[in-house]
Amino acid sequence: MTRNAFQHEEVFIQLIREQKERFYLLAYSYTKNEQDALDVVQDSIQKAMLSLERLEHVDYMKSWFYKIVVRTAIDFLRKHNRLQVTDNDTLQYLTPAKEDVYEDVDLEHALEALPQMYREVVILHYFEDLKLADVADILGIKLSTAKSRLYKALKLLKIQLQDVKGDITHG
Known part of the structure; x- marks a missing residue:
């Protein structure tokens, strides 16, 4: 060696x-x-x-x-x-009980509801603290694709979380 x-x-x-x-x-x-x-x-x-x-x-x-x-x-x-x-x-x-643990059950449900291709970009970028260029490389996609998937994922999460909030306030 x-x-x-x-x-x-x-x-x-x-x-x-x-x-x-x-x-x-x-x-x-x-x-x-x-x-x-x-x-x-x-x-x-x-x-x-x-x-x-x-x-x-x-x-x-x-x-x-x-x-x-x-x-x-x-x-x-x-x-x-x-x-x-x-x-x-x-x-x-x-x-593991570290800073990455999210106690927000609504967020957890919303993340689980995302299609895999969107969820993996969110997890790698936000929970693993990786740069989008690294996320793209890891997933074998173009940087522009990683950016658009992250944008779409955040948009879907926002909609899901607003729906949950609406259910709570109007339910």
Whole structure:
């Protein structure tokens, strides 16, 4: 193993240690199942380790690994031909108690109601604090597509949240 590959491996191991909950939650947002999400993360780590030496810049490691997790999760769903819905209690239980936890149940419901292509842009941009350019790269879409999906997602969320607010005030 070259010195550079060894350094990449050390940085990668540190990234996994520090961000394992985030990677798990990202996988879980696709699989909606604890064990499947763990399998996706494990498969993603294995894939990353096998191709780590091809990563040119260690600065891109985080977004590179996010891309691997997203693609592995999508491949998993295609392979198993399923999409599942998660109940809120399970998702809340699995979410680590950090600043990213959103207590707004209406927002949580509205996010779950979004189509996957919009939800993933919102999650990666707002909950994972990734730049839109990185989100586009991770999802394999153009930056303009990521921007339009985010705009559409925010518009849909606003409508859903206004509907909920209207139901409360008029109900």
